[in-house]
């Protein structure tokens with residue numbers, strides 16, 4: 001077994017990301033400005049999760065972590081709170097179903113359509 005081969009340092013995700021940013025014009029999905037190597041990138045959900053968006057690449061866009069995403073997240077927090085409130089997910093828990101009165105068990109309908117006492 002050879003021992004002279006030096007183990008190369010693994011390429012980190014940060015290095016790959018910077019290479020992308022260097023090679024291609026990556027534009028922030030929020031402000032439309034270039035994202036440069038070394039800048040912190042975050043992935044924004046075009047349609048936020050709480051609004052029914054999902055983790056698919058078509059719903060994700062690179063954005064500046066600061067201030068773009070920070071600012072949007074602050075707005076999202078507000079919007080999310082409202083959606084949750086409207087859906088009844090906070091405070092009092094899920095809204096209870098309205099109890100139906102059910103069927104009248106003291107009466108029955110005959111095959112002919114005539115309603116009679118049981």
Ligand SMILES: [Zn+2]
Nearest residue numbers: 028031064068
């Ligand atoms: Zn931006």
